[in-house]
Amino acid sequence: MATDKVMFDTKDCTGCKTCVIACSYHHKGVFSLASSSIEIKDWRQEGKFAIVFHKKDEDGYLACDKCQGESEPLCIKYCSFLARDELRTLLHTI
Amino acid sequence: MQEKDIYGYAGKILRVDLTTGRISTEPTVRYAREWLGGSGIAQWILYNEIRPWVTPYAPANRLIIGTGPLNGTLAPGASRVTADSKNALTLGVGSSNSDSHLAPELKFAGYDHIILQGKARKPVYLWIKDEHVELRDAVHLWGKTTWETDEMIKQELNDDAIQTLSIGPAGENIVRGACIIVNRGRALGRCGMGGVMGSKNVKAIAVRGTGEVKVADPARFMKAVDEIRKRFEKSDVVREFVKLGTPKGVKDRQRTCNVPYKNFQQLVFPEEAYAKWDLEKLQESYRVRNIGYMACPMHCSRYFQIDHGAYAGLRTEGCQFESVADFAGKLAVEDPVFSIKANTYCNQLGLDVDSAAGSIGWAMECYQRGILKESDADGLKLEWGDAGVVLELIRKIAYREGFGNILGEGCAHAAEMLGRDSNYYAMNLKGQDLYEVLRSTIGWALGVCVSTRGGGHTTGAPGPCEEIPDLDADVAEKVYGIRTVAQPQAYTDKAKLVGYFEQLHRVSNSFGTCHFTTTWFEHSLQGFSELAELYSAATGFETTENDLRRSATRMLNVEKSFNLLHTNLGRKDDYPPQRDLEEPIPSGLVKGFKIEKEKWDDLLDEYYEMHNWDKKTGFPTRKCLEELDLKQVASDLEKAGKLG
Numbered sequence: 034m035a036t037d038k039v040m041f042d043t044k045d046c047t048g049c050k051t052c053v054i055a056c057s058y059h060h061k062g063v064f065s066l067a068s069s070s071i072e073i074k075d076w077r078q079e080g081k082f083a084i085v086f087h088k089k090d091e092d093g094y095l096a097c098d099k100c101q102g103e104s105e106p107l108c109i110k111y112c113s114f115l116a117r118d119e120l121r122t123l124l125h126t127i
Numbered sequence: 128m129q130e131k132d133i134y135g136y137a138g139k140i141l142r143v144d145l146t147t148g149r150i151s152t153e154p155t156v157r158y159a160r161e162w163l164g165g166s167g168i169a170q171w172i173l174y175n176e177i178r179p180w181v182t183p184y185a186p187a188n189r190l191i192i193g194t195g196p197l198n199g200t201l202a203p204g205a206s207r208v209t210a211d212s213k214n215a216l217t218l219g220v221g222s223s224n225s226d227s228h229l230a231p232e233l234k235f236a237g238y239d240h241i242i243l244q245g246k247a248r249k250p251v252y253l254w255i256k257d258e259h260v261e262l263r264d265a266v267h268l269w270g271k272t273t274w275e276t277d278e279m280i281k282q283e284l285n286d287d288a289i290q291t292l293s294i295g296p297a298g299e300n301i302v303r304g305a306c307i308i309v310n311r312g313r314a315l316g317r318c319g320m321g322g323v324m325g326s327k328n329v330k331a332i333a334v335r336g337t338g339e340v341k342v343a344d345p346a347r348f349m350k351a352v353d354e355i356r357k358r359f360e361k362s363d364v365v366r367e368f369v370k371l372g373t374p375k376g377v378k379d380r381q382r383t384c385n386v387p388y389k390n391f392q393q394l395v396f397p398e399e400a401y402a403k404w405d406l407e408k409l410q411e412s413y414r415v416r417n418i419g420y421m422a423c424p425m426h427c428s429r430y431f432q433i434d435h436g437a438y439a440g441l442r443t444e445g446c447q448f449e450s451v452a453d454f455a456g457k458l459a460v461e462d463p464v465f466s467i468k469a470n471t472y473c474n475q476l477g478l479d480v481d482s483a484a485g486s487i488g489w490a491m492e493c494y495q496r497g498i499l500k501e502s503d504a505d506g507l508k509l510e511w512g513d514a515g516v517v518l519e520l521i522r523k524i525a526y527r528e529g530f531g532n533i534l535g536e537g538c539a540h541a542a543e544m545l546g547r548d549s550n551y552y553a554m555n556l557k558g559q560d561l562y563e564v565l566r567s568t569i570g571w572a573l574g575v576c577v578s579t580r581g582g583g584h585t586t587g588a589p590g591p592c593e594e595i596p597d598l599d600a601d602v603a604e605k606v607y608g609i610r611t612v613a614q615p616q617a618y619t620d621k622a623k624l625v626g627y628f629e630q631l632h633r634v635s636n637s638f639g640t641c642h643f644t645t646t647w648f649e650h651s652l653q654g655f656s657e658l659a660e661l662y663s664a665a666t667g668f669e670t671t672e673n674d675l676r677r678s679a680t681r682m683l684n685v686e687k688s689f690n691l692l693h694t695n696l697g698r699k700d701d702y703p704p705q706r707d708l709e710e711p712i713p714s715g716l717v718k719g720f721k722i723e724k725e726k727w728d729d730l731l732d733e734y735y736e737m738h739n740w741d742k743k744t745g746f747p748t749r750k751c752l753e754e755l756d757l758k759q760v761a762s763d764l765e766k767a768g769k770l771g
Contacts, residue, residue: 114369
C-alpha cells in the first residue's frame, strides 16, 4: 500500500517553515501552516528538523501536486539557498 | 470594515484581565490604519491606558505582545514579535523585539496582539488554540527554567508544535533586567519585560494556530515579495552574513573600535584575546546547522553542539554578537565558547544578557578600582575574565540572592544604592544598561542616546551602514538622504540619518520585519518604498512611503510624550555617559578620538530642531504635535508643564 505521507530527516533545513506557507499559497492563495502539503517537525532542542510531505488530503493537510501550474515548486522557490538543493532532492523522491 | 474583511492583519486583539479572569477581544481595525501594528499599536494603547503613577510592577500596568501585518506571510524577514510595557529600568517607554515562530503562530490563531492586564491570584499560563483561550494553572511550573517550562507545556498539551513565551526564575523574582524567552533560544530581551510578566503571575503564554493570513491583492503582494527576494539572492554581503551570522561583528567591531572591553575601558580586544575569535574555525568545530524563521532570507541563527572542553554537552541555539560583546567584551572572558554558555544560562534563567553583563561589568570595574571588595560581594573575587564568577553572579542575579540582589537592579540603580562614586562606571542610558559602544561612531551614538526606550540600537541608531568604508556618497545620498553616512566620526547630517532610522525602525517594529532585511543593514535591501508596497498589497490600505514615515514620526512623538509624562527624562538624558565624554579612545584605528561635549550640544540642537521640538528642553512643541494630528497629546503635555 502506498504511504500517504513521507518524512525525511534533513541536514540543511533551517526550520523556517517558509516552504509550508509557500505551499499553502499555491493551494489556497492564503498563508497557513495547516492548509499545506508540507509539515516541518521542529525538534530544535536537539538541533533537528524533519520534513513531511503529504501525498493525500488528510487532517487538513493537502496532497502535494508538485505545484502544477507554477514555473517551479513554490517550496523550492522560497526555500533558503542553504537548503534548496536538499529540498529539491527530497521532493523528487516522493 | 468588518473583521472578516480585514487583510494582512489577523483582525482581533485579545485582552486578558488576569485579576477577574475576563477574556475579550476587540477589532484591530480600530488601530490599524493609524498605528500600523506591532509596537506602534501597543505604544498607543499604553499611552492611553497607563497613568503616570502606575509602576511597572503594578497590576494596572499592561504587557502587550504584538505582531504586525506582514507576519505570517512571505514578506521577507517578517518574523519578529514585540513586547511592550512600562519600562522596568527607565520607568518610561518599554519595548522589546525578537525573532521566532511566535508571531505567525499567533496570527494563525486569529490574534494580532495580546494585552495582559491586572494580576492573577496564583501563577497561571495562557493557552491559546485558535478560538480557545484559557488561563491554566502554572503553580507546578513556577521555579522552572524557561527550557523546562517550554518542554512541560508541550508535554502537558501533547503538541510539540506549540510556540511558547515564558519567564524563568529572573522574571519570577522581579529582576529589573529579566526578559521573556521565546521557546528556548530567542529573547524579548530589553526593558525588563520578564519582571513585568512575573509581577502579573504569568509564567508563560502558549500558542497554536491553525488558521490563515490573507492578503488583499495576492498577485501584487507576491510580485513585491519576489522583487525584494532577488536582492537577497544577489547580495554578497548577505551571503557573508548568512555564513557567519551576527558574530561576524567581532571582525567589524574590532576594526572600528566598537568592542566594550572591560566595561568599555578599551574599545578593542587585546591581540591575544582577539586571536581566539577565528569565526570560521569555531563554526567548523561547533555549528550543527543554521536556523531561520518564517520568510527570513538571512538565517543568521545557529544551532551549536559543544562536544569537548569545559562546556561539553551544551546544545543550544545561539549566540548573537551581543552575547560576545557582553561576555567576551564587557567581562573579558576569553574562551569563545563561554559566550555561548553564558548566553544559554541567561536564556534558561530568563535574564537579559545586556543587563546581566552590564551590572556585572560595573561590579568588576568597581572591584578593579577598590570600590568594591570581596566582603561586599559574598566573598567573590570579581576578577575580569573569571568564567566561574560570572556564572555564579548570573545565578545570584536571577534568584536575587545576596550581592545579586543589588546587581539585579541594573547597573544604574545598583550604583545609586552603593554610592562611593561608582556611578561613573555604570554604563547606562536613562537607567538601562548599555551594550552599545558610543565613542567611535557618531550617528549610532546619537541614535542610542536619544532612544525613547533607554539605549538600544533598534529605534533610531544607524546600523552597519555607518561602518562600511567603501559606501559611495552618491548611493548614500540616494538611499539615506545624506552623503556622510560612512564617515563614522563625522557629525555633519548625522541627526538627519538618525531621523531616517527612527522612522524605518518604527515601521519595521510595527510590521514585524527584521532590521537586518532592510537598508539598516545594507543599502540595496528593502526600504520605505518596498515596505509601503508590501503593506499596501497585504492590507489593501493604499499607503505611500511618506504615509509610513509620517506614521512613524507620530509613534516617536507618542513615545517621547509618554516618557515626559511618566518620568523626569529630558535633554540632560540624551547625552552619552560621562566616561564617553571624558575619555578618548585609548587604542585601535581611531585612537585618540573623543566625543566633544560642545559638538554634542550642537548635534542635539540640530536633532530637536529637525523634530520641531524645543531645543532647550527637548520637549515637543504644540505646532509639531498638531501637525501630526496629536492635539490631545499636546494638551496632556501642557497640563504636565512639558509642552515645548
